[in-house]
Amino acid sequence: MASSLDLARRDLQTVWHPCTQMKDHEWLPMIPIVRGDGAWLHDADGRRYLDAISSWWVNLFGHANPRIAAAVSHQLGRLEHVMLAGFTHEPAIELAERLTALAPAGLTRCFYADNGSSAIEVALKMSFHYWRNAGRTRKRRFVTLTNSYHGETLGALAVGHVELYREIYQPLLMDVTSVPSPDCYLREAGESWEAHSRRMFAYMEETLARHAHEICAVIVEPLVQCAGSMRMYPATATACT
Ligand SMILES: Cc1ncc(COP(=O)(O)O)c(C=O)c1O
Structure with a gap:
């Protein structure tokens, strides 16, 4: 497996990072992560980091959550994507049904964005x-x-x-x-x-x-x-x- 140092070097040669002044990374080390586990992130050198910001408050259920991973894997093996104009599928319908049931009265439709x-x-x-x-x-x-x-x-x-x-x-x-x-x-x-x-x-x-x-x-x-x-x-x- 590539070391943290090697990954950081390759990253800085090809990737621009969001909401980041890239010049800062001339002195601030880039942290390559190789796996996640609940609230923890692990780098290639065996160090772990507490993801206290939930990866910009997106990762609500922890990294590599087994239930979510199994559901995504199951769905990928069945139907990975179909355009939603003119076509539909049950997961899209069911999610809309569940979201509208939670939404305030009068909000009866979902429109998906990514x-x-x-x-x-x-x-x-x-x-x-x-x-x-x-x-x-x-x-x-x-x-x-x-x-x-x-x-x-x-x-x-x-x-x-x-x-x-x-x-x-x-x-x-x-x-x-x-x-x-x-x-x-x-x-x-x-x-x-x-x-x-x-x-x-x-x-x-x-x-x-x-x-x-x-x-x-x-x-x-x-x-x-x-x-x-x-x-x-x-x-x-x-x-x-
Ligand atoms: C309140 C709020 N709205 C919208 C956004 C934009 O979301 P995204 O980064 O998925 O485009 C963010 C991102 O942090 C946010 O905090």
């Missing part, structure tokens, strides 16, 4: 399209929270608010309305989480009341702004309007 940013693009287009079909073509403005993050594609970057990711691309991004986030990071001493969030949410209510004629959707990260430094707000804040 990653978070694509899902955001789909949602933005769908909400614009809804109002267009309803004859309300002026409703095409998105409202977003300060410090939010929704992904790296151009639409997702536009509705995000973390300067680090978006400032270079600013000339390419659509104009959106940003309102102060109800997260509790800047909560005043003695103020409860809920009181702070409700007070901050007033900006959202005011924006919606004033610009309803041109707003097509509000986009939020439910309860925690992960990429924006794990800032949180209580569930009651989002339920107050």
